[in-house]
Amino acid sequence: MSAYILALDQGTTSSRAIVFDENGRPVATAQQEFEQLFPRPGWVEHRPEDILNTQLAVAREALARAEVNPARIAAVGITNQRETTLLWDRRSGKPVANAIVWQDRRTAQMCDGLRQAGLEPLFRERTGLVLDAYFSGTKLAWLLREIPGAAEAARRGDLAFGTVDTWLAWNLTGGKRHITDASNASRTLLYNIHTGDWDDDLLHALEIPREVLPEVTDSSGKLAETDRVVIPGAPVIGGIAGDQQAALFGQLCLEPGMVKNTYGTGCFMLLYTGDRAPISRNCLLTTVAWRRGGQLSYALEGSVFIAGAVVQWLRDGLGIIRSAPEIESLAASVADTGDVYLVPAFAGLGAPWWDPHARGIIVGITRGTTRAHIARAALESIAFQVADVLDAMREDAGLALTELRVDGGASANSLLMQLQADLCGIPIARPKVVETTALGAAMLAGLGAGVWPDDAALNRCREEDRHFLPACTAQERQARRAQWRRALDRCRNWTG
DSSP: OOOEEEEEEEOSSEEEEEEEETTSOEEEEEEEEOOOBOSSTTOOEEOHHHHHHHHHHHHHHHHHHHTOOGGGEEEEEEEEOSSOBEEEETTTOOBSSOEEOTTOOTTHHHHHHHHHTTOHHHHHHHHSSOSOTTSHHHHHHHHHHHSTTHHHHHHTTOEEEEOHHHHHHHHHTTTOOOEEEHHHHTTSSOEETTTTEEOHHHHHHHTOOGGGSOEEEOSEEEEEEOOTTTSTTOOEEEEEEEHHHHHHHHTTOOSTTOEEEEESSSEEEEEEEETOOOOOSSSOEEEEEEEETTEEEEEEEEEESOSHHHHHHHHHTSOSOSSTTHHHHHHHTSSSOTTOEEEOOBTBBOTTTOBTTOOOEEEOOOTTOOHHHHHHHHHHHHHHHHHHHHHHHHHHHTOOOOOEEEESGGGGOHHHHHHHHHHHSSOEEEESOOOHHHHHHHHHHHHHHTSSOSHHHHHTTOOEEEEEOOOSOHHHHHHHHHHHHHHHHHHTTSOO
16 A cells, blocks of 8 residues: 655744655645744744644645545654744643744844853854854743743753754654754754764853753654644654755755755755765855764755845835746846846845845946846846855865755746856756655655665655756856856945
8 A cells, every 4th residue: 555654844934734645746735824923123933832733733634635544644754944942841731932933033142142252163163053043042041041930940851942843743742752853953052963962061051951952863763653642543753854954855965965955035055965064164054964873964054045035025125026926027038137236135145145234236227227137137146146155065065066956936937047057057956846845854754664765765756847057158157256246245244
């Protein structure tokens, strides 16, 4: 009988569930949004109950739509918004506060204090991360300081900390398993990516007791038994990975030098480096890709803050287009941008520039500039930023990059993908299944449960939609990227 895998994809604004068959094809899907809370400027929260309830609801809905006997669900795979921080009572299972979302900036001052105390090199070397409020560690430290009695309760072992994967696993197992996988642990500022354990020096620096932390597991295997009251049929949790690592696995980037880019509101690029954990010289992050069979694998990660969001801005801010898909035909109506360059530094610049004071600009405008030129410049701005991150990764990893695998909503834009191939100088590979985050969770779970015997079997599941080859000369590429850097220089340090 055919086996199926239930992938739970818990995101920042919605929870989704997809049932995959043993060929890696989606059979049924369900999705539900939930409320975003902004109690103070710079604060972003979720109700833990909303995360759980929407995820359980879509899981049951997807299973019902798939019309699959629960006994044929071989495993559950979990992938999640990373860094979002939860704290709950072990006995009652009730949260002691709202979840602090990865976007939340309330601990920025705490990070400044740690930096002033000279601790940034320690965090950087042990975790591969920059010392920033983005990550979970300072969020947990804030909760333990601000909630009366929480620090003492944590030391007694009465409280449980977790990222979203941990919260889901706890509830899926009826409170029996307090676990996280190594990919999520590596995003906390508390986990030593070299030793593969929580780091006592970092815990001491943030005044966090070990007793509050989950057990770190592999990303694939028979990780936990679910409760049949929660998930019909009680399948095992066979895979857990943070969303970007799951997408890396879903793209089957399993050899050093393989790289994927996810095009969403922003972009996340991950380069698989295998058993090497290179510390970046270009302000990229070093992260655990996954842990399998007890062995850690690593990736370099770079983020672009504004990608699909620039298309939304053209639609909602300027009214240049009425819907996002319109941009492709509008941009294709002109042969080039007419030497117009748009730098969408609306929230500063991410990797590899890391300039919070940069602001967006459009340069090169003449009387002949039309909305089509601006639309094309907007698409090119996404491709230029991705090419900059790819160059930084190539330099840090010292690996030859022969292909960029792409996914996410904007990867459906074929003009953008061709521009990307031209500016990166390597082929772009777009798969048929672009929901690679959920697919990666399903693949990890299916491997863990024995649905697929090995990685070779997974490769037979990959289907490519289209390959985009570079269509410009090296000289043209260099000239366009030189002009892009001139535009970048003009937007840098605008508010500094």
